[in-house]
Amino acid sequence: MTELPTIIKIKRIVDEAEDVKTFFFDYKIDFEPGQFFILWIPGLDEKPFAISHQNKEEIGMTIHKVGEFTKKLFLMKKGDKIGIRGPYGKGFSIKKSKSCVVGGGVGVAELSILINKLKDPVIINGARSKNNLVFLDRFKAHITTDDGSLGEKGFTTDVFSKLLETEKFDVVYTCGPEIMMKKIFEICEKHNIELQVSMERYMSCGFGVCGKCMCNDQIVCKDGPVFDSKKLRKMSEFGESARLRTGKKATLKEYYGK
Amino acid sequence: MLKTRISKIELDNPTILASGILGVTKDSLKRVIQNGAGAVTTKSISKEPRKGHKSPIILTEGDFMLNAVGISNPGVGEASKEFSALKELKAPVFGSIVGTTPEEFVEVLQGFSKNDFSAIEVPLSCPHTPGYGTMAGQGTPEATHKITSAIRDATKLPLIIKLSPNTQDLSKVAKAAEEAGADAICAVNSLGPGMKINIDVKKPVLGFGVGGLTGPALRPIAVRCVFDIYKSVDIPIIGTGGVTYGRDAIEMLMAGASAVGVGTAVYYREVNVFKKICDEMESWMKENNYTKIEQLIGAVHD
Numbered sequence: 001m002t003e004l005p006t007i008i009k010i011k012r013i014v015d016e017a018e019d020v021k022t023f024f025f026d027y028k029i030d031f032e033p034g035q036f037f038i039l040w041i042p043g044l045d046e047k048p049f050a051i052s053h054q055n056k057e058e059i060g061m062t063i064h065k066v067g068e069f070t071k072k073l074f075l076m077k078k079g080d081k082i083g084i085r086g087p088y089g090k091g092f093s094i095k096k097s098k099s100c101v102v103g104g105g106v107g108v109a110e111l112s113i114l115i116n117k118l119k120d121p122v123i124i125n126g127a128r129s130k131n132n133l134v135f136l137d138r139f140k141a142h143i144t145t146d147d148g149s150l151g152e153k154g155f156t157t158d159v160f161s162k163l164l165e166t167e168k169f170d171v172v173y174t175c176g177p178e179i180m181m182k183k184i185f186e187i188c189e190k191h192n193i194e195l196q197v198s199m200e201r202y203m204s205c206g207f208g209v210c211g212k213c214m215c216n217d218q219i220v221c222k223d224g225p226v227f228d229s230k231k232l233r234k235m236s237e238f239g240e241s242a243r244l245r246t247g248k249k250a251t252l253k254e255y256y257g258k
Numbered sequence: 259m260l261k262t263r264i265s266k267i268e269l270d271n272p273t274i275l276a277s278g279i280l281g282v283t284k285d286s287l288k289r290v291i292q293n294g295a296g297a298v299t300t301k302s303i304s305k306e307p308r309k310g311h312k313s314p315i316i317l318t319e320g321d322f323m324l325n326a327v328g329i330s331n332p333g334v335g336e337a338s339k340e341f342s343a344l345k346e347l348k349a350p351v352f353g354s355i356v357g358t359t360p361e362e363f364v365e366v367l368q369g370f371s372k373n374d375f376s377a378i379e380v381p382l383s384c385p386h387t388p389g390y391g392t393m394a395g396q397g398t399p400e401a402t403h404k405i406t407s408a409i410r411d412a413t414k415l416p417l418i419i420k421l422s423p424n425t426q427d428l429s430k431v432a433k434a435a436e437e438a439g440a441d442a443i444c445a446v447n448s449l450g451p452g453m454k455i456n457i458d459v460k461k462p463v464l465g466f467g468v469g470g471l472t473g474p475a476l477r478p479i480a481v482r483c484v485f486d487i488y489k490s491v492d493i494p495i496i497g498t499g500g501v502t503y504g505r506d507a508i509e510m511l512m513a514g515a516s517a518v519g520v521g522t523a524v525y526y527r528e529v530n531v532f533k534k535i536c537d538e539m540e541s542w543m544k545e546n547n548y549t550k551i552e553q554l555i556g557a558v559h560d
Contacts (some may be wrong), residue, residue, distance in 0.1 A: 005456065007458035042459040246308060247283070
C-alpha cells in the first residue's frame, strides 16, 4: 500500500465564475462520484478537492480561490506540475429512483460527476450572486441567488421546499455550505426523504489515521465524506461544529473564519 | 485469555492504541475502544496549541509510513476539556504529554489534574519536531532521568516513558527512566527521521522534509529494542513498532513486552485491527496450548 502524490501537468485552465476556475489535467483514474483527491503544490501544502470533469483522457477540478493554497494554484499556468493522490473516502450511493440534487456555490462542481450518472435528476443550483454561479450552461437547473441577481431570489432551501409541494423525491444529494446542508437535512427528515450529503472537514492524511477530520465518532475522510440520513441522525456535530487544524473544537462560524 | 497488566493497570487485552494515530478527540478514542483496543493513548498534548507541520504530514510506501505531523494539538487547556469524563469509556486512557523543559512537562501534567487518565505517557523520542524529543536531546540517559524525575514528583499516576530506537544507549536510557521512577517503558517511537524525495519535482514529499518511520519495516528493530530493554529493567514494557497481525503481537510479547502498541496498522488493516489482532492471538494461543498472556511475556529469554 502506498500513499504518495503522482506528478501531473496542468493542461488548460477555464474560468467558471468569480474566483472559480477549472483546472484540467491529462490523467486517467477510476473513482466513485463523491470521493475526493488531494492536490500537492510541491514545497507549499496539500488540500482536498473533488473531480468535476472526466473524459477518456483528462480530469478537471473546479476550484474556488479561498486561501493561501488556492491563491498559489490560481497563479499556476499550463504545463506547471502538481501532485495528486487519491481517490479517498466513500462516495455517493447511486439509487435508481427519483432524485433531487442541491448544490450551493462551488458545491455544484462536486456533484457534477454524480449528476452525469443519475437518470433525470431535478437540480437546484444556488449561489450568493449571479457571478458566483457555476455550470449554468452545463446543467438544466432551478437557479437561485441570495441577492436575486439571477433566477429566484432566496436560498436553495426555499426552492427545495417549494418543489416538495408539487414533486416527490426518493433521494436527495447535496453539497455546499454546511448550514445549507443542515437545513436540507431537516426538510428531508420532515418529509421522510433519504439524504446523502458530502461533508467538508479539515483533512490531512486522507486515509483515516491522523484524526483531524473527526465529526463525532466518524472519520470524515474515511467513513465519509458522503454520509446518509441514518448516519447524520447520530452526528450531533453536523451543522454545529468542526475541528480546527490544532484539533480544537470550533463553531462552524469560527471554523470557516479561520 | 488475553488479560494483561501494565504496572497496576489491568487490560482486557494487550493491544493499546499508540499515540499519534486518531486520538485527537474523545469520540475517536471511544471508536477505537469499540473496535477492541485494550487501552488507548491520546495524541501528544503540549502546553500551548500547535498547528503542526505543513502537509503532506504522512506518506506511506509499501511496508513503511513516514510522518512529520509536528505534534499538532489544541494545547492542554482545550485538551483537558476534550478528554473529560473518561470513565465513560470502557478501557483505560493514557494521556500523552510533551514539553520543551522538565518544568513544562509538569505544567502540562498539572493542566490535566482533573482528567481521569489511567496513566501518563511521556514521549522523549519524537524525531520530527524542533524543541521536542530527540531533536531537543530528550532521549539521552541524563535528560531522560531529569525529565522523568520531575514528572514523577508531580504525579501518583503510573508513568510510561516512551523511548526512541535511534540510540546505542537504549538499555541505559531505559534504566535511567526506571531509576527516576517510571512504572513502564514504551518502546519504540518512530525511527529516523527518514526522507522520501519526489524525483519528478526534485523535492522531499513531507512538508517538514523528514519524518519518523513506522509500520512493518520498523518491527524487527522494535523487537530487538524490546528484547534489550527486557534484560536491563524490571518494569513492564509496551512493545510498539509495526505490530500489524496477531503473530507480530506474540513476537513482541516473547521479546519481553507485556502489551503492544498498535498505530500504523490502523492504516493497513482499518480501525478494527485491534479486534483482528486479538482474534488472531487467541487462535494461535489455543493451537499452541497457551492459556495466559504471562506464559508468552519474555518467553524467548527462557
